[in-house]
Amino acid sequence: MEVTGARRTAPRSVPLYPAPQHPAPLRLVGLDLEYIADYRRDFSRNSALYRALDEHVQVVGRMSPTLSPGQKFLNRLGQIHPNLSRWRRNAGFNPQLFQKRTVVAGEYLAARRGEYDVVLQTYLQFAPAPGTGGAPYGVYLDATFDMSRRHYPGDHPLPRAAMDRWMTLERETYHRAARLFPWSDFTARSLIEEYGCDPSRVVRVGAGTNLMAPSLDGKRYEEPVALFVGMDFDRKGGQDVLRAFQDVRARLPDAQLWIVGPRLPKAPPQPGVHWLGRIADREKLAELYSRARVFVMPSFEPWGHVFCEAMGHGLPCIALNRGPAAEIVQDRQTGLLVEQGDREQLGEALHCLLNDAALAERLGRAAYRRVQEQYTWAHVVQRLLPHLTAMARGE
Known part of the structure; x- marks a missing residue:
């Protein structure tokens, strides 16, 4: 679930920022789809990345390529479909939109040519490329389209020709990039194996957590509570969790399952299951993390910010044994990994941690240390910096 904070705005472009109050020879421009006015003040999924970069380089500007009202109307009209859900999805993701946003980004970069050394784009x-004036760019990404269409086919109902065109645009952009910065080894393999990218230009750098307890002082593991956080309940394995929890509850009558994300319950009432709705207040979400004993979400994720958030509050995680989640959660060290769709194994994992507070605490505190050591934005920037510097030198 993406947790939102400050209200977002959607400027066509954002003026250059004043240089930070420290000497920094490398000048960077960011491109994204965050739609925030000021990364120093507003919350978005990756605004903290810019703040961490600001400590080491001059982030001289950033922008989200926004279409004019007329262009937006024509884009929606061009994707019209009797299925409203399909129309909505395709209107937000199609090759024509890719190209129109590219033009807007190119105009922004061309207008500021000579004022930056490198371009860093989040997602793709x-x-x-257009308008960069020869300045190298890198792409920071959680997943490729090939990954998405394989694992979430329902999210991409584009016609075959449109899919092929998107893949071509994506591949061309990857191949022109000076560096590709995937968050996971799983995505790195996709770039190399499915898109033919040069392995020497593919650098796994991870991602940081946006919600983390300053310490675990006072953290308790007495309550037998499992926490699930996810808007797309079914895709994120929510029904599997409900079925497995039924078995757990029969053995542990005090066990509870707290579900955050769906606005309305996705199943009939069930003993011990509490539907908490959507929680946009990050402090309230942090409180739930602090009270739970274990976090559970058995789904394939392109990354899994929510695992880092849970681990950042001292929770052991139950996750799938495949995909990027299996890189974040270490089996029997910071949580437990299970096979997709295996209700019995999922139930045993839940029972194991809900029935043994000492084990949950040991794994949870190890999970917290792992986030401290690997998954902060400061760590991500330290991995990025040498490559951004090399890019500026033309290497």
């Missing part, structure tokens, strides 16, 4: 739903 447009290309930064």
